[in-house]
Amino acid sequence: MERTLIGDLKSKAGERVLVQGSVSVRRDQGKMVFFDLRDRSGMAQGVVLPSEDLAMVVAKELRPEFVVAMEATVTERPPKNVNPDVQNGDLELHIHAIEILSKAEIPFELGSEVNLDTHLDHLPFTLRSEKSKNIFKIQATIAEAFREAMRGEGFVEFQSPSLVGGDAEGGAAAFKVDYYYDQKAFLATSPQLYKQMMAGVFERVFTVCKIFRGEKHATTRHLSEAVCMDFEMAFIKDHHDVMDMLEHTIKHIVAKVIEEHGDVLQKMGVEAPLIPAKFPVLKLREAQKILGVSESEPDLEPEHERALWEWAKKEHDSDFVFVTHFPISKRPFYTYEDEEDRGYTKYFDLLFRGLEINSGGQRVHDYTELVERIKQKGLDPSKFAFYLETFKVGMPPHGGCSTGLERMTARMLNLPNVKEATLFPRDLNRIDTLLSTDEKK
Ligand code: ATP
Numbered sequence: 001m002e003r004t005l006i007g008d009l010k011s012k013a014g015e016r017v018l019v020q021g022s023v024s025v026r027r028d029q030g031k032m033v034f035f036d037l038r039d040r041s042g043m044a045q046g047v048v049l050p051s052e053d054l055a056m057v058v059a060k061e062l063r064p065e066f067v068v069a070m071e072a073t074v075t076e077r078p079p080k081n082v083n084p085d086v087q088n089g090d091l092e093l094h095i096h097a098i099e100i101l102s103k104a105e106i107p108f109e110l111g112s113e114v115n116l117d118t119h120l121d122h123l124p125f126t127l128r129s130e131k132s133k134n135i136f137k138i139q140a141t142i143a144e145a146f147r148e149a150m151r152g153e154g155f156v157e158f159q160s161p162s163l164v165g166g167d168a169e170g171g172a173a174a175f176k177v178d179y180y181y182d183q184k185a186f187l188a189t190s191p192q193l194y195k196q197m198m199a200g201v202f203e204r205v206f207t208v209c210k211i212f213r214g215e216k217h218a219t220t221r222h223l224s225e226a227v228c229m230d231f232e233m234a235f236i237k238d239h240h241d242v243m244d245m246l247e248h249t250i251k252h253i254v255a256k257v258i259e260e261h262g263d264v265l266q267k268m269g270v271e272a273p274l275i276p277a278k279f280p281v282l283k284l285r286e287a288q289k290i291l292g293v294s295e296s297e298p299d300l301e302p303e304h305e306r307a308l309w310e311w312a313k314k315e316h317d318s319d320f321v322f323v324t325h326f327p328i329s330k331r332p333f334y335t336y337e338d339e340e341d342r343g344y345t346k347y348f349d350l351l352f353r354g355l356e357i358n359s360g361g362q363r364v365h366d367y368t369e370l371v372e373r374i375k376q377k378g379l380d381p382s383k384f385a386f387y388l389e390t391f392k393v394g395m396p397p398h399g400g401c402s403t404g405l406e407r408m409t410a411r412m413l414n415l416p417n418v419k420e421a422t423l424f425p426r427d428l429n430r431i432d433t434l435l436s437t438d439e440k441k
């Protein structure tokens with residue numbers, strides 16, 4: 001018999017079907033055994049009646065998460081037993097035969113509230129919970145919507161290398177890797193330099209790729225391995241062109257998540273993000289004035305980012321706010337200085353519900369200036385010869401930005417820790433269970 005999905009049972013009332021899935025709960029009532037059966041399309045209640053001798057023997061063995069195949073008749077429930085609030089609440093599977101495909105031994109009940117470390121130590125199991133499945137289905141939609149928005153604007157997707165020859169940006173701590181012939185390579189902290197090279201090829205490019213950062217601090221927003229959604233575009237006037245493109249992309253992502261998962265957001269108690277006609281924009285110094293902090297600070301602290309969210313909500317009905325013009329001294333060598341505001345960059349951060357989810361801006365495209373800027377940072381231009389060829393062979397004005405997929409997901413769903421929005425988080429204290437259990441040194 002062909003498998004019938006649980007989501008299609010309604011159309012098979014009265015028929016005998018084969019269903020396959022996992023047992024969620026078993027309830028013994030008198031001489032009958034009830035249980036919930038779940039597959040990728042949903043959940044249905046099954047019952048083994050006392051007359052089904054053979055099925056009853058197997059039914060008594062069933063425990064939560066056993067994987068089974070069952071032959072059953074799809075039966076309408078008597079009106080008094082109908083539950084309109086659940087999927088298939090008006091029908092029931094009358095089981096005739098059960099085959100156990102896999103037994104299961106579970107650490108705790110699926111979906112039970114456990115602390116984050118226990119959740120992470122048991123990811124092969126806990127990722128199967130309704131909540132986790134919803135988070136990562138929505139994350140898949142976010143990445144898909146990003147690609148969709150980019151392709152719609154003529155951007156070409158490219159694959160960025162993860163093994164690189166140097167810690168190019170000289171900022172974020174890079175992981176060292178043993179390479180051939182006693183050489184050291186690094187894991188890429190960003191696709192930045194390759195993105196610029198590719199903008200020289202296609203004008204408009206994007207990538208969804210892994211970045212690796214040796215973040216030696218445990219926070220709720222940093223991972224050692226993260227996914228970034230990056231784009232780079234040529235022939236821009238300035239950073240505003242990049243901000244406009246990013247805003248368009250974010251609006252497309254939010255609309256698609258609401259369209260495809262609006263019911264789940266509601267179930268999770270998550271409000272749709274507040275999106276104004278235009279995201280508010282503040283220069284860093286304006287933001288600092290609003291916050292009452294010194295204008296000599298080169299960056300925003302996490303509590304400042306949260307306070308700016310309050311400001312954006314109150315003043316602009318927005319969960320998003322751009323902060324621009326960070327001091328040039330604290331930004332990478334390729335950031336473009338504002339000719340009309342010397343010492344400050346045509347660079348921005350985008351904050352979503354009080355957290356930086358994106359950084360970007362206009363890049364230096366003049367070869368001579370770029371070499372000069374590399375020197376000013378105390379770096380050796382000869383180490384950047386490969387990258388610098390991009391500019392030697394002619395490069396249009398360009399810019400781009402990078403959105404963290406996990407941070408975007410976490411803010412969209414109001415998850416307090418970015419690790420809850422990461423399938424298999426790596427951080428200072430864990431790779432799966434390495435470092436998190438007894439193996440910790
Ligand atoms: P932060 O200042 O919060 O440490 P950053 O400015 O170093 O972040 P960028 O280099 O601007 O990060 O990276 C672009 C985006 O990639 C960030 O806005 C963020 O969404 C994401 N991102 C960067 N590093 C991490 C990380 N370690 N863990 C999770 N996401 C990250």
Ligand code: MG
Nearest residue numbers: 349356358359
């Ligand atoms: Mg940043």
